[in-house]
Amino acid sequence: MTDKIRQYIAEAEAFHTTKKEELEAFRIKFLGSKGLLKDFFAEFKNVPNELKKEFGQVINELKTKAEDKVKSIQDAIENSQQSSSVYGDLTRPAEPLEIGSRHPISIVKNQIVDIFSNIGFNVSEGPEIEDDWHNFTALNLPEYHPARDMQDTFFIQTNPDVLLRTHTSSVQVRYMEASKPPIRTISPGRVFRNEAVSSRSHCIFHQVEGLYIDKDVSFADLKQTLLYFTKEMFGKSKIRLRPSYFPFTEPSAEVDIYWGLKTETDYRITKGTGWLEIMGCGMVDPNVLKNCNINPDEYTGFAFGMGIERIAMLLYQIGDIRMFYENDVRFLEQFKASI
Template sequence: MMQQIDNYKQEMTAFEATTAEAAEAFRIKYLGTKGIVKAVMGEIKNVPNDQKKAFGQILNEFKQFAEARYEVLKESTVNGQPSTVNSIDISLPGTPVAIGTRHPLSIVRNQIVSIFKRLGFAVAEGPEIEDDWHNFGAMNLPEDHPARDMQDTFYINQHPAWLLRTHTSSVQARVMEAQRPPIRVICPGRVYRNETISARAHCFFHQIEGLYIDENVSFADLKQTLYFFVQEMFGKEVKVRFRPSYFPFTEPSAEMDISCLICGGSGCTVCKHTGWVEILGSGMVHPKVLQNFDIDPEKYTGFAFGMGVERVCQLKYRINDLRLYSQNDVRFLRQFTGAV
């Protein structure tokens, strides 16, 4: 019997349980009502009376051994996984938590929105899948207008025409459709154009457009608004210039350049050795655009502008390839951890 008890102890010691079910199987086999421990305890009746006291102690130790082994197996299984409670040294430093960051485009977008909010501009958003009227027609671009060739469009449906918006001017259209002047909004969002992907262009990018309509709004108001934006975003030492341009939804129209932040205006590949970098287009809202939304152009005037967030981000953080924004390379993204 003593040899049998030793054998049972060796079996229990070798028993491993990685699940709660395995630990329960151990309990049933050794400690259950028909288990081995109870069967061994029942052998006390066959022991001579003068040896029962000593043998009883051995049986009690055997039972305690089985119960202790069961407790160890039970604690080693938590939710079906081996427990590491006994292997943790709580005096050691904890595992550091990796801290993420916002995407550089999100950082710059938030900065632009914050600057214009201080000037009283509200934020307006709209759908990325647009109809032809809000994207083109309302912006003074009829079907045969040559300006449509300026924007290679991803069409989803032809008749009626549904497309991926080519600019966030469609959001301006929806605001003018639903709201009466005074109107002062900026429209951030993603836009799509069928362009060859390169270091300087992509088939999708992000825009922020602005619209201000009220009585007696002038081109001087437009210039001062954009001067303030540039100084807040890039610093007061940055130079600004306006160049006449053409946009079907504004008249007169102008493109705004700033002195190149990469070379300081001396000339480089980014500014094409001119010392200037274009960052946005702007102009006074065309009277026909106002009329499309029953806004009296004799009473109200307004200005609009639009910029690419990628271009502003490129200048602010000296990024030389637009493809880096969408490649999800953590080596690139980790550089902006301290910029949040």
């Protein structure tokens, strides 16, 4: 009898499978309620006393071998399933992915860049932390000039000569210092002003400023460039330029487009006039050219600047500028179709 049990021990040791069904059949054969071990333990009472010790040891060995084999194979099968579940069934349909969207500020900025790129303007960028020279002095705003009060500035407390730029005109100064005419560039970027945050204004906003310097550049060139932009950006072909004042341009003007009075919204955003201000512009002041080592007797140029948030609010009829900075997913998801 013990020889027969030893044969089953050898069979248990040699058993191997990767299938749950075969493992379960093995378990039932050896450890089930009607399995081999049940029969051998029942036979124990019929074994002569002098052989019971050996018989019992052999049965216990078979039991141990069978239980260890079942457990080891179970663990191997479970580990294999866990490894494959990392990738899962590659033939199954994938989970739907939420499509992201560009921020409306980025969408409008890219549109403006594309429009001016089509007529030869490149893109220039500069630091957001500026010095007094590039942000003010070089732009015809020397120290104590009253026009500095037009922009409430964030100064660095430990160094009054360092500040957060109030416009991207500082980028144009750097570009003029590093380049020789002809110059045709636009400068998009984030700017900072110490203003109260409300539905119409913010202490952080974005600008795109343009600069064109060459020989014999005239105000007519400026007007034609802006007319091209308004047609491409808004589909509006009627603009007007109103005299204004900017320290770094002379003469200077505010640019209005005729938005129309077709709807109640048109009346509201234009205050019943049909006209809407979109940017400032002018001919570059000769002092600015001198400060940037460009001969104003040989070269002339024009500059313009607009707020990206203002353009975006017009295009998408957004009534509160703060919406751009709150990262509300419900708001941002509306721009998926505008990518």
